Amino acid sequence: MNKIILGIFFVLMNLSFSLKANEKVATAKPIEIEVYRSPTCGCCGKWIEHLKDKQFVVKDIVIDDVQVIKDKYGVPIEMASCHTALVDGYVVEGHVPAADIMKMINNKPKVIGISVPGMPVGTPGMDMGGRQDPYQVVSFDKEKNFKVVKSYKGKK
Numbered sequence: 001m002n003k004i005i006l007g008i009f010f011v012l013m014n015l016s017f018s019l020k021a022n023e024k025v026a027t028a029k030p031i032e033i034e035v036y037r038s039p040t041c042g043c044c045g046k047w048i049e050h051l052k053d054k055q056f057v058v059k060d061i062v063i064d065d066v067q068v069i070k071d072k073y074g075v076p077i078e079m080a081s082c083h084t085a086l087v088d089g090y091v092v093e094g095h096v097p098a099a100d101i102m103k104m105i106n107n108k109p110k111v112i113g114i115s116v117p118g119m120p121v122g123t124p125g126m127d128m129g130g131r132q133d134p135y136q137v138v139s140f141d142k143e144k145n146f147k148v149v150k151s152y153k154g155k156k
Helices: 002-026 042-053 067-072 098-107
Strands: 031-037 056-062 084-087 090-094 113-116 135-140 146-152
Touching: 031 042, 031 098, 042 056, 042 098, 090 098, 098 113, 098 146
Parallel strands: 031 056, 090 113
Antiparallel strands: 031 084, 084 090, 113 135, 135 146
16 A cells, blocks of 8 residues: 555656646747848848747848948947847847857857858858858957857868
8 A cells, every 4th residue: 555655656746847847848938039130131031030940039120221230239340240130138140050049148158249250151041952161150249359159060
């Protein structure tokens, strides 16, 4: 009899733990990101789809002069790309993979943001049939200090 009661106790404890774990997943706050892009840029829309696929809630803001946003938020010319995004107090410039954005948000570095300068082939939104040029995700701060935070190898 004691073995049966003990068995039921463990089943209920495991069920309770599973429910609590699921509650945490269900109540996780979605990550909102504002993306500023030109009306003529097609790759920006593809990058937005990449973010949505990774559970970001995207506010897509189409403007004629994206440079105004870059200037306002301190994006150095060396870090520039085709679109600028704002998330959790940070700037994301260009075709940065969602995983690198999440890493920045979780680690909270003392930077303005991160960038994939230019528009390298094979970055999210710049897909070209499986080809990927080598590229780097670079952080930048107010003093124009640049630091490579992740490097991606190319593949043909």
